[in-house]
Amino acid sequence: MKQSAARAVSARQPEHEVVIIGTGFAGIGAGIRLRQSGITSFVMLESADDLGGTWRDNHYPGIAVDIPSSTYSFSFEQNPSWSRVFAPGRELYAYANHCVDKYGLRPHLRFNTRVEKTVFDADNRLWEIHDQQGRVMTARFVVSATGYLTQPKNPDIAGIDSFSRPILHTARWDHSLSLAGKRVAVIGTGATAVQLVPTIAPDVRQLHVFQRTPIWIFPKPDAEIPWVLKKLYERLPVTQGSARMATNISTELIMVLGVVYTKQMKPLIKTVEAICRQHLKNQVSDPETRRKLTPDYGFGCKRPSFSSDYLKTFNRSNVELVTDGIEKITPTGIVTKDGQEREVDVLVCATGFKVFENGNTPTYKVYGVNGLELGQFWDEQRYQAYQGASVPDFPNYFTVMGPYATTGASWFAMIESQMAHIMRCITTARERKATWVEIRREVHDAYFAEIRQRQLSTVFYNNHCAGSNSYYFDRHGDAPFLRPSSGLELWVRSRYFPIGNYRFS
Ligand code: NAP
Numbered sequence: 001m002k003q004s005a006a007r008a009v010s011a012r013q014p015e016h017e018v019v020i021i022g023t024g025f026a027g028i029g030a031g032i033r034l035r036q037s038g039i040t041s042f043v044m045l046e047s048a049d050d051l052g053g054t055w056r057d058n059h060y061p062g063i064a065v066d067i068p069s070s071t072y073s074f075s076f077e078q079n080p081s082w083s084r085v086f087a088p089g090r091e092l093y094a095y096a097n098h099c100v101d102k103y104g105l106r107p108h109l110r111f112n113t114r115v116e117k118t119v120f121d122a123d124n125r126l127w128e129i130h131d132q133q134g135r136v137m138t139a140r141f142v143v144s145a146t147g148y149l150t151q152p153k154n155p156d157i158a159g160i161d162s163f164s165r166p167i168l169h170t171a172r173w174d175h176s177l178s179l180a181g182k183r184v185a186v187i188g189t190g191a192t193a194v195q196l197v198p199t200i201a202p203d204v205r206q207l208h209v210f211q212r213t214p215i216w217i218f219p220k221p222d223a224e225i226p227w228v229l230k231k232l233y234e235r236l237p238v239t240q241g242s243a244r245m246a247t248n249i250s251t252e253l254i255m256v257l258g259v260v261y262t263k264q265m266k267p268l269i270k271t272v273e274a275i276c277r278q279h280l281k282n283q284v285s286d287p288e289t290r291r292k293l294t295p296d297y298g299f300g301c302k303r304p305s306f307s308s309d310y311l312k313t314f315n316r317s318n319v320e321l322v323t324d325g326i327e328k329i330t331p332t333g334i335v336t337k338d339g340q341e342r343e344v345d346v347l348v349c350a351t352g353f354k355v356f357e358n359g360n361t362p363t364y365k366v367y368g369v370n371g372l373e374l375g376q377f378w379d380e381q382r383y384q385a386y387q388g389a390s391v392p393d394f395p396n397y398f399t400v401m402g403p404y405a406t407t408g409a410s411w412f413a414m415i416e417s418q419m420a421h422i423m424r425c426i427t428t429a430r431e432r433k434a435t436w437v438e439i440r441r442e443v444h445d446a447y448f449a450e451i452r453q454r455q456l457s458t459v460f461y462n463n464h465c466a467g468s469n470s471y472y473f474d475r476h477g478d479a480p481f482l483r484p485s486s487g488l489e490l491w492v493r494s495r496y497f498p499i500g501n502y503r504f505s
Pocket of ligand 1: 195
């Protein structure tokens with residue numbers, strides 16, 4: 001048995017050391033770290049014909065980051081040219097391209113390559129990556145960077161297919177369609193609608209916003225960055241570093257500490273909720289509209305947003321907040337449960353994405369040792385991964401944003417920490433000439449038990465989340481989107497976990 005395995009190893013060598021799946025910021029971060037570690041034998045696979053992930057796909061009116069740009073960017077590649085504190089989406093797309101060029105990733109990109117499945121060849125200790133066109137490539141390691149919020153979800157409302165006028169999902173915006181002077185319906189009031197609604201309201205004739213669950217809104221301290229400050233950032237990067245430190249701390253306080261340590265820090269989250277309530281009061285004049293916009297679940301149960309113009313849009317005479325449930329969609333409009341029909345010219349679905357469901361996390365099949373399929377395993381046995389990065393029976397396979405990978409403060413902090421973790425595994429394997437790297441089952445299981453214990457202190461179990469309709473929760477009632485830890489802990493554990501937690505052979 002051992003002899004035949006040895007023969008197979010010599011018979012089949014992988015074409016690439018690493019295959020990265022996805023070219024959003026996670027894939028780009030992975031590529032940068034590989035090159036910085038001297039690994040050049042890798043390709044970056046992308047189903048679309050361009051890079052940039054979220055910032056390629058989302059270009060609806062008003063799109064911008066809602067985490068300050070100084071925080072929402074790589075720590076090692078600060079951008080002194082952001083035009084605003086919260087940069088518009090196109091600048092993020094340009095920044096992605098800048099990083100790809102500056103760090104020499106363009107030759108590694110393979111567009112129009114939609115991965116259908118990856119299969120572990122245990123004899124040869126490599127992964128086969130099959131794309132939808134039937135092509136197969138091989139790699140020693142796979143780094144999966146496919147993101148969570150990539151597959152748009154249209155609402156499953158009766159009659160939606162009968163709507164005879166233009167219908168758009170925000171993640172597939174069609175800029176050739178003008179909304180000027182039209183009657184427009186927006187379904188959904190998540191972070192996307194929060195940016196879209198105030199941007200289109202002044203142009204349209206009538207805007208009906210269909211809200212099922214209100215969203216917590218924190219004031220957004222946005223402003224243009226004056227050219228003097230940009231020059232200072234460019235000439236003296238330490239000044240931008242200080243700005244980043246300040247925005248990191250404030251985002252950590254609002255988006256992480258109160259959410260993760262709710263049980264211990266109730267006053268913090270109550271203070272945040274009070275600020276949001278006061279903000280709503282300052283912005284919306286009509287008490288009834290205010291009541292409808294007030295969440296009846298705790299801050300953090302679902303993704304809150306930052307905005308200083310969304311709430312006050314409901315003071316406009318051409319904007320209506322509709323909270324009666326939707327009964328059906330007709331060829332020309334929307335009928336609510338009270339029987340009223342609103343005729344509209346354009347229907348906009350700001351209805352979000354598939355998240356924790358088999359077929360989305362991950363978006364392709366992953367067959368590990370003994371043919372175990374990762375999506376099915378997660379769906380049946382709960383989402384779990386050691387530090388969000390690795391799962392037993394899936395050797396040499398790493399996820400940048402696996403279950404419980406990210407803290408709420410910054411996607412980029414998550415990418416950098418996850419890549420620190422993954423690079424420790426890959427570089428140790430190379431040093432030891434190991435071709436099989438696998439998280440030890442007992443370490444993984446103990447970590448998952450710890451996560452589940454820690455979950456009990458989070459907002460998800462301590463702040464009336466039942467009515468929040470949050471995509472953070474999966475069908476098991478777990479909340480595997482967020483890592484129940486501070487950003488500092490994420491940083492430390494990804495860089496200093498005992499390397500013996502992995503089995504190298
Ligand atoms: P989302 O948060 O999932 O919100 C979807 C909205 O559509 C919710 O209000 C939901 O109502 C509603 N909805 C879904 N199906 C519906 C139905 N059948 N009938 C009525 N309403 C329905 O999606 P999103 O706003 O696109 O945001 C997704 C995520 O992208 C955010 O949470 C955030 O992480 C990210 N994002 C980030 C930024 C940024 O600046 N960084 C900007 C935008 C988005 P319920 O709440 O009742 O389910």
